[in-house]
Amino acid sequence: MDAGLPAAIGAALVWGTYIFVLKRSFSGYPPAGLTVLLNAAALAWFLPVTAATIDFAPAGSGSGPAGVAAGVFQAVATVDPAAVGVVALTASATAAAFVLFLKAIEGGDVSYVTPINKVIPMFVLPLEVLLLGEVLAPIQVAGVVVATAAVYVANYEPGSLLAPLYGAVRSRPAQLALLSAACYAVGDLGKRVALQELAIPGTLWVPLLLAGAGLILLPAAVRNPASVTRGDLPKFLAAGGLVALGEYLTTVAFAALPASVASPVINTQAIVAVVLGGIILGERYFRIRLVAALLAVVGVTMIAL
Helix, strand or coil, X not given: CCCHHHHHHHHHHHHHHHHHHHHHHCCCCCHHHHHHHHHHHHHHHHHHHHHHHCCCCCCCCCCCHHHHHHHHHHHHHCCCHHHHHHHHHHHHHHHHHHHHXXXXXXXXCHHHHHHHHCCHHHHHHHHHHHHHCCCCCHHHHHHHHHHXXXXXXXXXXXXXXXXXXXXXXXXXXXXXXXXXXXXXXXXXXXXXHHHHHCCCCHHHHHHHHHHHHHHHHHXXXXXXXXXXXXXXXXXXXXXXXXXXXXXXXXXXXXXHCCHHHHHHHHCCHHHHHHHHHHHHCCCCCHHHHHHHHHHHHHHHHHHHC
């Protein structure tokens, strides 16, 4: 846990900054096309890391292009079907969660559906306990609950605190947001299985996940492409760098921590984003966001005990 927790906190900071950058600099782009382009930029940043850390050449084949090509063919021929299934499930669940959330905000206010979409750890915890036999100390379970509550509060706007959850009983957008959270939870669980049980190298997992999610969203991106000018390229490369770094830190966290611990810590990214929005853009309800940040610190501290 010692190695994973700093990575999870770092991932929350990077992803929170990324969300803020998206809101400020990429609001005019179609979501699917934007995601595909940013994933492609992240791949451009990260593939040299993969090439430098993963030896694709089999013994005796040399290190030149022919040896690498032979190694890739050998890897394909000997690939573990379970690993392929987990990669496909994780990428599909992540892409489905993204699409469901977009459908939720099409039919309901962002301030209404976003808090519901951020209760991901409350799905991860029972799934990991039931399916993988994970055991957490009571103080850690309490920390998961507190950190999840912090993320919920960070996305809450004044009114009835539990109104979005009550609305999930009869509101279609709220139900879609809840289903999106469940899909994100499946993706988080898939990351833990891939990186711990199947021991897929982290520097290989990152491009697999980025490419997999990008391919799944590619048809939607083609139907509604993002218009990118030459002047946009620097900001796409910068945002792609954040995606690459965030995905790597997330991978390190899930390789070392239970998913039910990594997920709530990483999902405090929402608090980083709204606090940045309050400080830099003067967004509303800043005091509520600070309360959420304090709750997040308390929750993460409890998880680390």
